[in-house]
Amino acid sequence: MSLDLDSVRFAYRRHRVLEDVSLSVEEGRFCALLGPNGSGKSTLAKIVARVLRPESGSVSFGGRDLLAAPRREHARVVAYVPQSGEAPFDQSVRDAVLLGRTPHIGLRPSRLDREVVDRAIDQLGLTDLRDRQLSQLSGGQAQRVLIARALAQEPKVLLLDEPTSALDLRYQIETLQIVRAVTRTQGVTALIAIHDLNHAAHFCDQAVLLHGGRIVADGPPSRAYDPQVLSSVYGLDVRVNSGEGGVVEVRPSVLEPTTVGANGTDGP
Structure with a gap:
C-alpha cells in the first residue's frame, strides 16, 4: 500500500501555496518534506491530516479516499503531530497520551x-x-508527549510537522530514530516536515523538496539532493558531500557580510 497525493492545490485566499502537487510514499517509508519557509511543507501535512x-486533488492510502472517510475511520489511519507542544488544557502526561486511543476505545x-x-x-x-501535569513540562x-500520543494511536500514516524544532540535539536524534524504527518494524508510512537537510538525509528514505508550492525534487x-537545485531553492551555494552509503553531509556556503565595513560602519 502507499500514501498517494494527486494534483493537490491549495491557497490561503489569494495566496497560492500548493500547485498540482502529486507524490507517492510507499508503506513503511520515512519521507521528508523539505523546502524554505512558505514552500508548502506544513500545509501539505495539514491537508493529509x-x-x-x-x-482540488485527492489523498488516498491503499486506494482508500482519506478526504471522504468518516472522521473516526480517518483517525484510525492517520495520526498528526502539530508544531506546537502547548496543550489546550491541562492534564497528566498519561491522560494526554491516552487521547491517542480515542479512535479505538469502546465504552472505556x-x-x-x-x-x-x-x-x-x-x-x-x-x-x-x-x-506530571502538562503545565509542568x-x-x-510537551512536544514529545504529542509524539507519544500519535504513536499510541497506532496509525498507518504518521504526520509530523517540524516535531524536532523545540527539542535539544539529543532528543532530536532520539525522536528521529524512534520514527524510523516505527516505519521499519511496524510498516508505518511517515511524513515529516523538517528544515534540517542533514537529519533528513540520515534518517529518511525519501526526500521531497518543495519550492513555490511545487515539487522540484523527489x-x-x-x-533528490542535487546541489544546483538546492542552491536555487535556498538562494545560496549548497554543497553535497556523498559517500558509498549516499549523502554524507550538506554544507551551505557562509554568507559574507556585504553591508558592514571592517570598522563596524556601513560599507559599500
Whole structure:
C-alpha cells in the first residue's frame, strides 16, 4: 500500500501555496518534506491530516479516499503531530497520551489501550513524567508527549510537522530514530516536515523538496539532493558531500557580510 497525493492545490485566499502537487510514499517509508519557509511543507501535512481542505486533488492510502472517510475511520489511519507542544488544557502526561486511543476505545479504555499508552510513553523517554501535569513540562517535553500520543494511536500514516524544532540535539536524534524504527518494524508510512537537510538525509528514505508550492525534487536523498537545485531553492551555494552509503553531509556556503565595513560602519 502507499500514501498517494494527486494534483493537490491549495491557497490561503489569494495566496497560492500548493500547485498540482502529486507524490507517492510507499508503506513503511520515512519521507521528508523539505523546502524554505512558505514552500508548502506544513500545509501539505495539514491537508493529509484534514486540518485543511484542498481546493482540488485527492489523498488516498491503499486506494482508500482519506478526504471522504468518516472522521473516526480517518483517525484510525492517520495520526498528526502539530508544531506546537502547548496543550489546550491541562492534564497528566498519561491522560494526554491516552487521547491517542480515542479512535479505538469502546465504552472505556481496555487493558490493551493502557498497555499501548505505556509503551508509547516509554518509547519517548517520558516514563518518569507520566503522572506530571502538562503545565509542568518544558516545550520540548510537551512536544514529545504529542509524539507519544500519535504513536499510541497506532496509525498507518504518521504526520509530523517540524516535531524536532523545540527539542535539544539529543532528543532530536532520539525522536528521529524512534520514527524510523516505527516505519521499519511496524510498516508505518511517515511524513515529516523538517528544515534540517542533514537529519533528513540520515534518517529518511525519501526526500521531497518543495519550492513555490511545487515539487522540484523527489526521491532518495542521494538523488533528490542535487546541489544546483538546492542552491536555487535556498538562494545560496549548497554543497553535497556523498559517500558509498549516499549523502554524507550538506554544507551551505557562509554568507559574507556585504553591508558592514571592517570598522563596524556601513560599507559599500
